[in-house]
Amino acid sequence: MSYLAGAYAFAIFSIAGYIYYLVRQARETAARIRELDEEQAAARGR
Amino acid sequence: MTDVASTHVSTLSPARADLFRIAAIVDALLLLAAAALAVFHAPADTVQGVVQKIFYLHVPSAIAAYAAFAVVLAGGLVFLWNESPAADRLARVAAEVGLLFTTVMLVSGSLWARPIWGTYWVWWDPRLVSTLVLWLIYAGYLLVRRIATPGRQAGRFAAVVGIVGFIDVPIVHFSVSWWRTIHPPIETAAPEALPPEMLLTFAVSMVAILLLAAVLLGYRYRVEVLRDRLQAALDR
Numbered sequence: 001m002s003y004l005a006g007a008y009a010f011a012i013f014s015i016a017g018y019i020y021y022l023v024r025q026a027r028e029t030a031a032r033i034r035e036l037d038e039e040q041a042a043a044r045g046r
Numbered sequence: 047m048t049d050v051a052s053t054h055v056s057t058l059s060p061a062r063a064d065l066f067r068i069a070a071i072v073d074a075l076l077l078l079a080a081a082a083l084a085v086f087h088a089p090a091d092t093v094q095g096v097v098q099k100i101f102y103l104h105v106p107s108a109i110a111a112y113a114a115f116a117v118v119l120a121g122g123l124v125f126l127w128n129e130s131p132a133a134d135r136l137a138r139v140a141a142e143v144g145l146l147f148t149t150v151m152l153v154s155g156s157l158w159a160r161p162i163w164g165t166y167w168v169w170w171d172p173r174l175v176s177t178l179v180l181w182l183i184y185a186g187y188l189l190v191r192r193i194a195t196p197g198r199q200a201g202r203f204a205a206v207v208g209i210v211g212f213i214d215v216p217i218v219h220f221s222v223s224w225w226r227t228i229h230p231p232i233e234t235a236a237p238e239a240l241p242p243e244m245l246l247t248f249a250v251s252m253v254a255i256l257l258l259a260a261v262l263l264g265y266r267y268r269v270e271v272l273r274d275r276l277q278a279a280l281d282r
Contacts (some may be wrong), residue, residue, distance in 0.1 A: 003161050007100045007154040008081075011107070015258070018146055022265055029272040036279045 070261050076254035080247065088247040098242050100158040102247055106255035107151040114144030114259055116182065119212040122205035134201045135274070137208050138191055143259055146238040152177060155253045163228060172221040173229035180218055183211040196277075 084102045091098035121137025124130055155174070156166040168174055187207050195202035222231045240248060 001096055002152075003157045004097050004099055007103060007157040008156070010153050011103055011150045014146065014150055015262075020260070022262075022269055026265075026269045026272060029269065029276050033272065033276050033279055036276070040279075 066261070066264055069257065073254060073257040073261050076250065076257060080251040080254045083247040083250055085168065088244050089241070094162055097158060097161050100154050104151060104154040104158060104249040105248070105257075106252045107147045107154065109145045109252065110150055110255050110259035111147035111180075112219070113256065114140045114147060114263065115180075115208075115212055115215055117263070118144065118184070118187070118208040122208040125201055125205045126209075129201070129202060131197065131274075134205070135270050136267060137205065138188075139270050140263055141184050141187050141208065142192075142266060143263050145181065145188065146262070147255075147259060148177070148181045152181060168228055171228050172225040173218065173227050173233060176218045176221050180211075180214045183207075183214055255264075 080102065084099050088099060088102070090096045117140035118137045119142060121133045121135075124133035125137065159168075160166050187204060189208060191200070191204050194203065194223075221227060222229050
C-alpha cells in the first residue's frame with residue numbers, strides 16, 4: 001500500500017510542481033514584457 | 047491551470063484560449079475520475095494485490111513519454127527541413143514534457159518493482175536500462191539546449207540529438223520481446239488480457255494522462271513563445 005501511495009504521491013507532486021513552475025514562468029515573463037513595453041512607450045513619449 | 051492569455055500578454059486568440067481552458071478543466075475531471083476508478087472500481091490483482099494499481103499510472107506515463115518524444119522527432123525533422131522556429135520550439139518543449147513523464151514512469155516502476163521483485167532496480171535488465179538511457183538522452187538534449195548559444199547551429203544540433211535519441215523509444219518498447227527480461231511482456235497490458243473493470247480504469251487513465259501531456263505541452267509552448275517575445279523585446 002505504501003508503495004502505491006508513494007508512486008501516486010511522487011507523480012502528483014512532480015506534475016503539480018511542474019505546473020507551478022510553468023505558471024510562475026508565464027507570469028514573470030509576461031510582467032517583464034509589459035514593463036519593457038511601458039518603458040519603450042514612455043521613451044517614445046519623451 | 048492559469049492560462050497564459052490571462053497574463054494580459056496573450057499568445058492565443060480568445061477562442062483558442064477558451065478551448066485550452068476547457069481542455070484543462072476536462073482533463074482535471076478525467077484525472078479525478080481515473081483516481082476514483084483506480085481506488086474504488088478496479089479490483090486488486092489476485093497475485094500482486096493493490097500495488098498492481100501502479101499500472102494505471104506507470105503504463106500511461108510511458109505512452110505519454112513516447113508520444114512527447116515522437117513530437118521531438120517530428121519537430122526536429124521539420125526544423126532540419128525548413129528551419130521553422132515553431133518546430134524547434136515545439137521539439138524543445140516536448141522534450142521537457144517527455145522527460146517529466148519518463149521520470150514518473152521510472153519512479154513508479156521502481157516503486158512497483160520493490161514489493162514484487164524484491165528490489166527497486168535491476169542493472170542487467172534491458173527494459174530498465176534502456177529506459178534509463180532514454181531519460182539520459184533527453185536530459186542531455188535539454189542540457190545542450192540550455193548551455194548552447196541559441197541560434198541556427200544549436201537548433202540543428204539539438205534536432206539531430208532529438209532524432210537520433212528517438213531510436214531508443216522502440217528499443218525500450220520492444221526490449222521485453224527482444225531480450226530476456228524480468229519486466230512483464232507488452233501483452234500484459236493488452237485489452238484482452240484485462241478484466242472489464244481494470245480495462246475501463248486503464249482506458250480512462252490513459253486518456254487522462256495523454257490529455258494532461260497535451261495540455262502541458264500546449265501551456266509550455268506558450269511560455270516559450272512568451273520567452274522568445276521577451277528576448278526579441280530585449281534585443282530591440
